[in-house]
Amino acid sequence: MAVRMKGCSIVKPAEPTWKGYLSLSEWDQVGTITHVPTIYFYRLPENWMLPADKIASTLKESLSQALVAFYPLAGRLRWIGGGRLDLNCNAAGVRFIESESKSKLDDFGDFSPSPEYHHLIPIIDYGLLIHEVPLLMVQLCRFACGGISLSLAISHAVVDGQSALHFISEWARLARGEPLKTAPFLDRKVLRAGDPPASTGPSCFVHHSEFDQPPLLLGKLDTAEERKKKSVVAMLKVTRDQVEQLKKTANECQDSRIRAYTRYETLTAHVWRCACKARKHLYEQPTALGICVDARSRIEPPLPSGYFGNASFDVIATSTAGELVSKPLSYAASRITEAIEKVTNEYIWSAIEYLKSQRDLTKFQDLHALGSEEGPFYGNPNIGVVSWLRLPMYGLDFGWGKEIYVGPGTHDFDGDSLLISSPSGDGSLVVALCLQVAHMESFKKHFYDDIHII
Numbered sequence: 082m083a084v085r086m087k088g089c090s091i092v093k094p095a096e097p098t099w100k101g102y103l104s105l106s107e108w109d110q111v112g113t114i115t116h117v118p119t120i121y122f123y124r125l126p127e128n129w130m131l132p133a134d135k136i137a138s139t140l141k142e143s144l145s146q147a148l149v150a151f152y153p154l155a156g157r158l159r160w161i162g163g164g165r166l167d168l169n170c171n172a173a174g175v176r177f178i179e180s181e182s183k184s185k186l187d188d189f190g191d192f193s194p195s196p197e198y199h200h201l202i203p204i205i206d207y208g209l210l211i212h213e214v215p216l217l218m219v220q221l222c223r224f225a226c227g228g229i230s231l232s233l234a235i236s237h238a239v240v241d242g243q244s245a246l247h248f249i250s251e252w253a254r255l256a257r258g259e260p261l262k263t264a265p266f267l268d269r270k271v272l273r274a275g276d277p278p279a280s281t282g283p284s285c286f287v288h289h290s291e292f293d294q295p296p297l298l299l300g301k302l303d304t305a306e307e308r309k310k311k312s313v314v315a316m317l318k319v320t321r322d323q324v325e326q327l328k329k330t331a332n333e334c335q336d337s338r339i340r341a342y343t344r345y346e347t348l349t350a351h352v353w354r355c356a357c358k359a360r361k362h363l364y365e366q367p368t369a370l371g372i373c374v375d376a377r378s379r380i381e382p383p384l385p386s387g388y389f390g391n392a393s394f395d396v397i398a399t400s401t402a403g404e405l406v407s408k409p410l411s412y413a414a415s416r417i418t419e420a421i422e423k424v425t426n427e428y429i430w431s432a433i434e435y436l437k438s439q440r441d442l443t444k445f446q447d448l449h450a451l452g453s454e455e456g457p458f459y460g461n462p463n464i465g466v467v468s469w470l471r472l473p474m475y476g477l478d479f480g481w482g483k484e485i486y487v488g489p490g491t492h493d494f495d496g497d498s499l500l501i502s503s504p505s506g507d508g509s510l511v512v513a514l515c516l517q518v519a520h521m522e523s524f525k526k527h528f529y530d531d532i533h534i535i
Contacts, residue, residue, distance in 0.1 A: 082182060082184050082188070082197045082200055083182060083183060083184075083200075084180050084181070084182045084200040084201065084222060085180060085181050085182070086178065086179075086180050087179040087180055087181055088178075088179045089176060089177070089178050089179070090141070090176075090177050090179075091173075091174040091175070091176060091177070092141050092144050092145050092148070092174055092175045092176075092177050092219075093145065093148065093155060093172050093173075093174040093175075094145060094148040094149045094152055094155055094172050094174075095142075095145040095146050095148070095149055096149045097172075098148070098149060098152035098155070098170065098172055099152065099170060100170055100171055100172065101169075101170055102167050102168065102169055102170070103153060103156070103167065103168040103169075103170050103267070103269070104167055104168075104269060104270070104274040104275030105165075105166055105167055105168055105238065105239075105269060105274055105390075106269045106272035106273070106274040106390060106391065106433075107272075107274075107433055107436035107437055107442070108272065108390075108391040108392065108393075108394070108433070108436075109166070109238055109239065109269070109274075109390055109391045110164070110165055110166050110238060110442050110445075110446070111292075111395075111436060111442055111445040111446060112237070112395055112445070112446070112447055112457075113237040113447045114166070114236070114237055114238040114446050114447070115205070115207070115236070115237060115238075115447075116205050116218070116234040116235060116236050116237065117234070117235060117237050117242075117245070118202045118203070118232060118233065118234045118235075118489070118490025119232065119233055119235075119245075119487065119488070119489060119490050120198060120201060120202060120230055120231070120232040120233075120487070120488060120489075120490045121230065121231045121232070121477055121484040121486070121487045122186060122189070122192060122228065122229070122230050122484060122485050122486045122487075123228060123229050123230075123231070123481060123482065123483075123484050123485060124186065124226075124227075124228045124482070124485055125227055125228060125229060125481050125482075126481060126482060129480075129481040130227055133223075136221065136223070136229060136481070137177075137179055137221055139256055139479065139480060140177070140219070140221060140231070140256065140479065141177055143252055143253075143255040143256035143479070144175060144177070144219070144252060146255045147248065147251055147252040147255050148172075148174075148175065150251070150261060150264055150265055151248050151251070151265055151389070152170055152172065153168055153170055153216075153239060153267060153389070154175065154216050154217045154235070154239065154240075154248065155170075155171075155172050155173060155174050155175060155216075155217075156168050156169050156170040156171050156172070156173060156216060157169050157171060157173050157211075157212045157213070157214070157215070157216065158211050158212065158214070158216065158236070158238060158239075159211065159212045160211060163439075163440055163441045163442065164441045164442035164443035164444075164445075164446065165442055166211075166238060167275075168239065169212065173215070174215070175215055175216075175217045175218065175219060176203065176215045176217075176218045176219070177218075177219045177220075177221070178203055178218070178219065178220040178221070179220075179221050180201075180220060180221065180222045180223075181222060181223045181224075182200075182201075182222055182223075182224050182225070183224075183225045184224055184225060185224055185225050185226040185228070186224055186226055186228040186485070187226070189486075191316070192486040192488065193314070193315075193316045195314075198490055201220060201222050201230050201232050201490075202220060202232045202234060202490040203218035203219065203220045203232065203233075203234045205218065205234055214236075216235065216236040216238075216239050217233065217234070217235050217236070218233070218234045219231070219232070219233050220232045231479075232490050233245075233249065233490075234490070235248075237391070238391075239390070239391075240389060240390060240391065241390070241391040241392060241393040242393070242467075242469065242472055243375065243377075243392070243393070243472060244265075244388070244389045244390060244391070244392075246472055246473055246474065247263065247265065247387065247389065248265070248389075249477060250262075250473060250477065251263070252479075253477050253478055253479045256479040256480050257478065257479065257480045258480075263386060263387045264387055265387050265388075265389035266384075266385040266386065266387045266388045266389055267389055269390050271384060271385065271388070272384075272390070272392075272433065273433060273437070276437070277437070278434060278437040278438045279434055279437075287427075287428065287431040287432075287435075289431070289432050289435050290396075290397060290399070291395050291396045291397050291432075292432075292435065292436075292445055294457065295369045295371075295397070295457055295458060295459060295463045296366075296367035296368060296369055296399075296462060296463060297462075298366070298461060298462050299363060299365070299366055304458040304460070307458070307460050307461050307495065307517075308458065308460065308495075310461075310495065310517045310518075310519070311517065311518045312460075312493055312494065312495045312515050312516060312517050312518065313515070313516065313517075313518045313521050314493065314513065314514065314515050315512075315513075315514050315516075315521060315524075315525065316488075316511055316512075316513055316514075317511065317512040317513075317514060317525065317528060318503075318509060318510075318511055319348065319509060319510045319511070319512065319532075320508075320509050321507060321508030321509050323532050324344050324347075324348065324508065324509070324510060326532055326533075327344075327347045327348055327351055327410070327532060328341075328342065328343075328344060328347045330347075330409075330410050330411075331346070331347040331350065331409075331410045331411045331414045332347075332411070333411070334409045334410075334411035339415070339418065340418075342411070342414040342415075342418060344470070344510070345468050345470060345500060346414045346417045346418055346421075347410065347414050348500060348510065348512070349370070349372075349417055349466040349468075349500070350410055350413035350414040350416075350417055351410060351413075351528070351531070351532070352464065352466055352498060352512060352514070352528070353368075353370050353398075353405060353413050353417075353464060353466070354405050354406060354410065354413050354527075354531070355524050355527040355528045355531065356464050356496075356516070356520075356524060357402040357405050357406055357462075358406055358523070358524075358527045359516070359520040359521075359523040359524035359527055360402075360461055360462065360520050362402035362403075362462055363402065363403070364401065364402065364403025364407075365401055365402075365403060366401060366402040366403070366462050367399065367400075367401055367402075367462070368399070368400060368401070368402050368405070368462045368463055368464075369397045369398070369399050369459070369463040370397060370398040370399075370416075370417065370420075370463070370464055370465070370466065371395060371397055371457075371459045371463070371464070371465030371466070371467075372395070372396050372397065372398060372417060372420055372421060372465075372466070373393045373394070373395055373465075373467045373468070374393065374394045374395075374396060374421055374424045375392065375393050375394075375471075376392050376393065376394040376424060376429050377392045379394075379424055379425065379426065379429060380392075380426055380429050380430075381426040394424055394429060394432065396420045396421065396423060396424060397420060398416040398417045398419065398420040399416070400412075400413070400416050402462065445457075458496075459494075459496040459497070460494065460495030460496040460517070461495060461496065461517060461520075463496055464496040464498065465496055465497055465498065466498045466499075466500060467497075467498070467499050467500070468499075468500045469499050469500060469501045469502070470500055470501070470502050470510070474487055474501070474502070475487060475502075475504050486504075487504075488501065488513065489513055493515055494515055495515060495516060495517050496515065496516070497514075497515045498512060498513060498514040498515065499512070499513040500512060500513075501513060512528075
């Protein structure tokens with residue numbers, strides 16, 4: 082698909098904003114600290130077709146207004162030593178790219194992520210010094226049919242998914258001529274950002290396995306070979322009946338002392354088991370599952386409404402592949418539940434203290450978008466399943482109506498997967514999964530066949 086770049090501009094806050102250095106929390110600086118892309122597709126009503134610059138001017142003007150309240154996104158990161166970052170709120174601005182294509186929206190079929198998306202998403206030049214890289218980049222593309230795509234690449238070192246969608250939804254409200262609904266809470270001191278480690282106490286000695294390096298394939302000394310293998314993305318649809326069947330199967334063998342397994346726990350357990358089967362792991366192969374838990378309401382006191390930053394806590398569930406495959410689905414679900422239930426107030430604060438006590442955070446940072454061979458690797462024999470089930474993804478209206486599709490922009494690292502609710506609201510789900518090419522077809526077969534026999 083040919084995409085022609087028409088222009089690029091920098092959008093700055095519409096009014097003067099606070100300037101200075103904002104401390105980031107430890108959670109902002111571990112895990113993925115590169116940009117995460119999302120993309121929206123729209124069919125436009127006739128009154129938005131002309132003049133040609135109407136859409137771009139509306140987006141840029143409202144973005145400039147949004148950056149007044151959300152001014153950290155107009156800043157830049159800087160390294161401050163020990164693998165740590167802070168945020169220079171200097172109003173340097175957001176990069177806004179305008180492009181066009183002779184393709185039509187109908188050419189995208191069901192909009193499953195493909196290499197074509199790379200032309201529609203802002204390219205981040207990680208060869209630049211970090212203080213030169215915008216924290217937010219936006220690309221607008223107009224298609225021959227009159228439809229558009231709007232893609233955003235936003236730094237995960239600044240916000241998590243919930244905060245990113247908070248910003249995007251408020252930007253859309255401003256574009257529609259409405260006021261902000263919820264102002265962002267910008268003070269990361271509530272997570273002790275910038276504070277020194279506290280004195281050691283009992284909670285400081287809790288072992289946080291989520292910060293350990295994930296298991297390697299048996300017989301391997303590193304992940305270099307696995308990182309180089311070609312991967313492919315699949316969008317696997319699961320009907321409401323299939324989701325209920327998985328929940329029923331898992332909960333039939335569930336320990337009565339434990340609450341019923343959720344749809345996330347059961348579907349993720351199913352994905353984990355199928356990955357082990359498709360990869361043909363040995364029985365004794367250790368495998369880890371990365372889980373992302375929103376800590377906003379789990380921490381005491383709960384984070385303020387509109388907290389703008391990273392408040393998602395990563396934990397891992399572990400097992401051997403043989404146990405996952407040979408035991409009922411309830412076993413895999415129980416491993417996931419056990420990992421999630423660990424995320425208590427005490428556990429969260431001890432994790433923060435653990436990270437604060439580290440002289441260097443580099444080993445906890447996922448720089449795979451930079452081509453690094455270091456950092457956590459949740460590809461073979463591991464996997465990560467992130468839930469977007471509760472995120473307000475749909476209904477983003479900038480004044481020309483709601484999107485016809487929204488999803489991850491690119492998704493090309495082995496083991497990365499997302500659970501997404503269907504926009505129809507009928508209870509069906511989508512598993513957006515990336516696996517090595519050699520394993521994908523086998524995974525698909527197990528994924529659907531096993532729903533009926535487990």
